[in-house]
Amino acid sequence: MQIEKELIMFTTGNNIYLYATVVLYAAVLVLFLFKQRAAFYILLPAFILHLLFVAGRAWLGGMFLPNPITEGPYFMPLCVGFIALLMGYKKDPAYGYILILAVLFSSFSIAYAKGILPPTPNKITLWVPAFFFTENIAHACFYCGAVYALISLFKKDVLFHDFLIWGFVFYSIAQVVGAVWCYNGWGNTFRWSERHMMSAAIWLFYAAYIHLRFMINWDQKRKAYFDLAGAVIVLASSFSYYIKELMFPRIGG
Amino acid sequence: MIIKIWKFFWNLLGDIRLTLYLLLSAVLLFITGSFYVKFNFPLFNGLNETRFQDWVIKNFADNIGIAWWMPLLIIVLSLLGINTFICSFDRMRALLPKKKDEPVSRFMYKLAPSIIHYLFLVIILGHCITFTMGSWTRFPLAENAVIEYGDIKLNVLEINREYFPGNIRMGDRISQINVLMKDDAGKTLDVSYRSRAEYKGYDLQLDMEKKPVPQPQQILPENKKENCDKAPVFQILKPENLDERNLQLLIISDPGLYVIIAGFTLILIVMTLYYIMQGVKKFN
Numbered sequence: 001m002q003i004e005k006e007l008i009m010f011t012t013g014n015n016i017y018l019y020a021t022v023v024l025y026a027a028v029l030v031l032f033l034f035k036q037r038a039a040f041y042i043l044l045p046a047f048i049l050h051l052l053f054v055a056g057r058a059w060l061g062g063m064f065l066p067n068p069i070t071e072g073p074y075f076m077p078l079c080v081g082f083i084a085l086l087m088g089y090k091k092d093p094a095y096g097y098i099l100i101l102a103v104l105f106s107s108f109s110i111a112y113a114k115g116i117l118p119p120t121p122n123k124i125t126l127w128v129p130a131f132f133f134t135e136n137i138a139h140a141c142f143y144c145g146a147v148y149a150l151i152s153l154f155k156k157d158v159l160f161h162d163f164l165i166w167g168f169v170f171y172s173i174a175q176v177v178g179a180v181w182c183y184n185g186w187g188n189t190f191r192w193s194e195r196h197m198m199s200a201a202i203w204l205f206y207a208a209y210i211h212l213r214f215m216i217n218w219d220q221k222r223k224a225y226f227d228l229a230g231a232v233i234v235l236a237s238s239f240s241y242y243i244k245e246l247m248f249p250r251i252g253g
Numbered sequence: 254m255i256i257k258i259w260k261f262f263w264n265l266l267g268d269i270r271l272t273l274y275l276l277l278s279a280v281l282l283f284i285t286g287s288f289y290v291k292f293n294f295p296l297f298n299g300l301n302e303t304r305f306q307d308w309v310i311k312n313f314a315d316n317i318g319i320a321w322w323m324p325l326l327i328i329v330l331s332l333l334g335i336n337t338f339i340c341s342f343d344r345m346r347a348l349l350p351k352k353k354d355e356p357v358s359r360f361m362y363k364l365a366p367s368i369i370h371y372l373f374l375v376i377i378l379g380h381c382i383t384f385t386m387g388s389w390t391r392f393p394l395a396e397n398a399v400i401e402y403g404d405i406k407l408n409v410l411e412i413n414r415e416y417f418p419g420n421i422r423m424g425d426r427i428s429q430i431n432v433l434m435k436d437d438a439g440k441t442l443d444v445s446y447r448s449r450a451e452y453k454g455y456d457l458q459l460d461m462e463k464k465p466v467p468q469p470q471q472i473l474p475e476n477k478k479e480n481c482d483k484a485p486v487f488q489i490l491k492p493e494n495l496d497e498r499n500l501q502l503l504i505i506s507d508p509g510l511y512v513i514i515a516g517f518t519l520i521l522i523v524m525t526l527y528y529i530m531q532g533v534k535k536f537n
Contacts, residue, residue, distance in 0.1 A: 062422040062424070121447070124446075183510065197286050208277055211273055214269045215270070
C-alpha cells in the first residue's frame with residue numbers, strides 16, 4: 001500500500017536513520033575530545049535523527065502503536081543521547097563521555113532484532129509505554145551516573161550524584177506505573193517472577209545509595225564504586241531480557 | 254532496667270548502618286531469588302495466585318533447597334520495616350518541637366522524607382495484606398459456560414473478539430475480547446482486557462492460559478500435478494479455534510490493593526513536592 005510505503009520511508013524501514021545516528025554520535029565523541037562546543041552542534045542533529053528513528057517504530061505494525069517506541073534496546077540509547085544533549089546544553093565539561101554509551105548502545109540497536117513485538121491485548125494500554133518510558137530513562141540515568149562515577153575516580157570535580165537521584169525518582173515512578181499495569185494485566189501489583197524481583201533489587205540498591213550520605217566513612221570514591229556496581233546490576237539484568245526477547249516472534253522487521 | 258533494654262534495642266534497630274546492611278542484604282536475596290524463580294518457574298508461579306502461607310505449607314518443606322532464601326528475605330524485609338519506622342519516628346520526634354520556630358514550608362520540606370518513609374511502610378503493609386489475604390481463581394471461558402465461585406454464579410452469554418484490520422502487518426491479531434455475562438438476578442457484566450468488572454466485592458478480569466500456542470503448520474497440497482515449475486507450493490493452516498483455547502476469567506479478591514495504590518499515589522505526590530522545593534531552595 002502506498003501509505004504504508006511512505007510510512008516505512010519515514011520510519012526508515014532500512015534503518016538508515018539509526019546507522020547515521022551511530023556515525024554522528026561517534027563523530028561527536030571524537031570531536032568532543034578536541035573541540036567541545038563544536039561537537040555539541042553536531043549532537044543535536046544526531047539526536048533528532050535518533051528520535052525520528054525511534055518515533056517511527058510506532059508505525060512498523062502498520063498502524064500507530066506507542067509500545068514499540070519505548071522498547072528498551074531502542075529507547076534507552078535515545079535517553080542516553082538526550083542526557084548527553086542536556087549536559088552539553090548546560091556546558092558540562094564531561095558530557096561527551098556519555099556518548100561512549102550512546103555509541104555502544106546504539107550499535108547494539110543496529111545488531112538487535114528489527115521489527116516490533118506484537119502486543120497482546122493486555123499490553124495495549126498507555127500504562128505499558130509509560131512504564132517502559134520511565135524505566136528506560138531511569139536506566140539511562142544510572143548508566144550516565146556510572147560514566148561520571150568512573151571519571152570522578154580520576155577527576156575530582158566530576159559529580160554523579162544528581163544522575164542517581166533522578167534515576168531513582170524515575171525508577172520509583174516506573175515501579176508505581178508498572179504495578180498498575182501488572183494489576184490490570186495479570187491481577188497482581190507484584191509478581192514473584194525474575195523480572196519483578198530484579199526490579200525490586202535495583203530499586204533497593206539505589207535506595208541504599210541514597211542513604212550513603214548519612215555514612216561518615218563513605219567518601220566520594222567509595223560511592224563511585226558503589227555506583228559502578230549498581231550500573232553492572234542494571235546492565236546485566238536489562239540486557240538479559242533484551243537477549244531473551246530476541247527469541248520472540250516479531251513483525252515489521 | 255527494662256527501659257535501658259528497650260532503648261538499647263530501639264537504638265540498635267533504628268541505626269542507619271543497619272539500614273544499609275538490610276538494604277544490601279535484601280538486594281542480594283532478591284537477586285538470588287530471581288535466579289531460583291527463573292529456573293523453577295512453575296513452582297514459584299503458584300505464589301502469584303495463592304496466599305503466601307498456603308504456598309509455604311504446601312511447597313516449602315519439599316523444596317527447601319530451592320526456596321531457602323524466602324524466609325531470609327521475609328526476615329530482612331521485616332527488620333527493614335522496623336528500622337524504617339524507628340528512624341522516621343526518631344526524626345519526627347526531633348523535628349516536631351521545632352515546628353514553631355520555622356516557616357511552614359521549610360518545616361514540611363524537612364518532614365517530607367519521614368512522610369515518604371511512612372508511606373513506604375504503608376505500601377509494604379498493602380503488599381503483606383495482598384500476599385496473605387488475597388485470592389485468585391481462574392475459570393476457562395466459553396460461550397454458554399457457567400461460572401460458579403462462592404456466591405458468584407454467572408452465565409457467559411457472548412464472547413466477542415476484535416481484530417486489527419486485516420490489511421496491515423498487525424492484521425488478524427486480537428486487539429480486544431469482550432465477554433458479556435449475566436447473573437441469576439439479570440444483572441449483566443461486561444469484562445474485557447484492560448477493563449475489569451467489579452462484582453460482589455471481587456474484581457473480574459480476562460487473562461490467557463499460559464501455555465505454548467501451536468504455530469501455523471506448513472503442508473504440501475496432495476496430488477499436485479507435475480509442471481515445469483518444480484518449486485513446491487505450501488499452504489499455511491491455522492489451528493482451529495485458536496482464540497477460544499486460551500481465554501480465562503480471573504476472579505480476584507485483593508484487600509491490599511487500595512492500600513498499595515493509596516501509598517503509591519501519596520508517595521509520588523510527596524516526592525514530587527519535595528524535589529520541587531529542593532529545586533526552589535537551590536535556585537534561591
